[in-house]
Amino acid sequence: MSLNIPDVKKTVMCRGERFRLYLDKETIQRRVEELGREISRAYEGKRPILIGVLNGAFIFLADLMRAIDIDCEVDFLKLSSYGAQKISSGVVHELKKIDAPIEGRHVIVVEDIVDTGLSMRFIIEKMREYRPASVRTATLLHKYEATRVDVELDYVGFRIENLFVIGYGLDYGQLGRNLPEIYILDED
Numbered sequence: 001m002s003l004n005i006p007d008v009k010k011t012v013m014c015r016g017e018r019f020r021l022y023l024d025k026e027t028i029q030r031r032v033e034e035l036g037r038e039i040s041r042a043y044e045g046k047r048p049i050l051i052g053v054l055n056g057a058f059i060f061l062a063d064l065m066r067a068i069d070i071d072c073e074v075d076f077l078k079l080s081s082y083g084a085q086k087i088s089s090g091v092v093h094e095l096k097k098i099d100a101p102i103e104g105r106h107v108i109v110v111e112d113i114v115d116t117g118l119s120m121r122f123i124i125e126k127m128r129e130y131r132p133a134s135v136r137t138a139t140l141l142h143k144y145e146a147t148r149v150d151v152e153l154d155y156v157g158f159r160i161e162n163l164f165v166i167g168y169g170l171d172y173g174q175l176g177r178n179l180p181e182i183y184i185l186d187e188d
């Protein structure tokens, strides 16, 4: 029997721009499992609630949650997005609020990527209004050179270059989210 290993594309085109492979499936999965183990250890007996930030975080959150082996819950909020731009507008709006009551709960905000940090800071402030027992943050990617505000990131998957990325939930004008790997803008 021959193994059918699909070819991972080294470059992809999205909306007329070329992106190159940056993080493959195995690398992402290994790191997500490590984060899941860390969270499981830190929250033993606490039943945390993961708050996913739509739309980008849904794939990371689904994998992260399955890597957590203690009781945990989930809810989602949605912020305004980049639209089809590659640069952060710096203006954040809340488009969908969470439904779950989180007063007295241990909240972990789950983002796909922290760029300027404005969205994460906005969300942390919003969460604190509900008086949770604690608020921590998890992000798969951190563009650390682009971060302009002081924001505490507790669980970080990868610190990455300051270039636009797509795949594994991250989009360019709503496309590219379904790529299983993460691709970065190829400037050459």
Ligand code: 5GP
Residues within 6 Å of the ligand: 053, 056, 081, 082, 088, 111, 112, 113, 114, 115, 116, 117, 118, 119, 120, 163, 164, 165, 166, 170, 171, 172
């Ligand atoms: P921030 O508020 O930190 O500038 O941006 C956070 C949000 O901007 C992320 O949740 C994500 O939706 C979007 N974003 C930032 N950088 C990128 C990127 O490189 N690729 C994609 N697809 N979205 C990004």
